[in-house]
Amino acid sequence: MTTSSELAPEGRLQGRLALVTGASRGLGAAVAEAYAREGAHVVLLARTQGALEEVDDRIQGAGGTATLLPFDLGEHKKIPALGAALAERFGKLDILTACAATLGALSPVAMSDAKIYDEVMRVNFMANVHLLRSLDGLLRGSIAGRAIFVTDHTLGDHPPFWSAYRASKAALEAMAATYAQEVSFSPLRVNIVNPGRLRTALRAAAFPGENPAELTAPEDVTDIFVRLAAEDFTDTGRIVAAA
Numbered sequence: 039m040t041t042s043s044e045l046a047p048e049g050r051l052q053g054r055l056a057l058v059t060g061a062s063r064g065l066g067a068a069v070a071e072a073y074a075r076e077g078a079h080v081v082l083l084a085r086t087q088g089a090l091e092e093v094d095d096r097i098q099g100a101g102g103t104a105t106l107l108p109f110d111l112g113e114h115k116k117i118p119a120l121g122a123a124l125a126e127r128f129g130k131l132d133i134l135t136a137c138a139a140t141l142g143a144l145s146p147v148a149m150s151d152a153k154i155y156d157e158v159m160r161v162n163f164m165a166n167v168h169l170l171r172s173l174d175g176l177l178r179g180s181i182a183g184r185a186i187f188v189t190d191h192t193l194g195d196h197p198p199f200w201s202a203y204r205a206s207k208a209a210l211e212a213m214a215a216t217y218a219q220e221v222s223f224s225p226l227r228v229n230i231v232n233p234g235r236l237r238t239a240l241r242a243a244a245f246p247g248e249n250p251a252e253l254t255a256p257e258d259v260t261d262i263f264v265r266l267a268a269e270d271f272t273d274t275g276r277i278v279a280a281a
Contacts, residue, residue, distance in 0.1 A: 052077030060138030074102030218275035
């Protein structure tokens with residue numbers, strides 16, 4: 039881990055520690071930068087060191103602070119050590135925001151490649167299960183722990199040919215809702231954001247003919263993530279639309 043050292047600005051997340059997955063680009067990068075602007079120290083998790091450094095440069099340029107954590111969430115065996123590493127380094131974790139996702143490939147169910155299902159479920163669903171197993175104690179130990187996940191309703195409830203991706207999001211929603219109930223006795227609050235149609239690389243891969251100018255920039259939906267991460271937001275188990 040490497041840490042930037044600029045002073046964080048005052049804001050709604052002042053003094054809080056946030057871990058953002060998928061933080062190297064798109065929605066994850068935008069959320070991480072918004073958290074930093076609001077005063078959080080952000081742990082940026084993604085696979086690519088170079089891309090994380092670019093996000094860190096923007097955070098430092100705006101007066102925020104971040105720690106870079108190059109990490110492949112597909113390597114589930116390494117995730118259990120993450121909680122211990124954060125506890126040793128920072129002694130706490132206040133916010134988990136899980137933005138990392140993979141799209142998979144278009145295919146009819148009966149003709150689909152099982153490897154695609156494995157990859158999509160591994161990143162979009164099971165990685166988050168392993169993250170909660172590793173980070174649960176830290177999040178529940180925070181005075182206002184927050185776990186925020188990202189779903190996608192822009193394809194519809196049962197989109198043809200997107201079964202692996204949609205199944206992974208349905209599983210994530212069910213898991214998060216269940217976890218929200220299980221930890222409702224604690225200060226930890228668990229919610230899901232449906233950000234809508236965003237101008238991201240994932241969306242471009244899903245709809246290559248779509249006009250990017252008609253899509254919402256990730257930076258324009260970050261306020262809902264900040265509100266859900268703030269100490270004064272007390273609802274739990276909700277799916278919240280960004281718009």
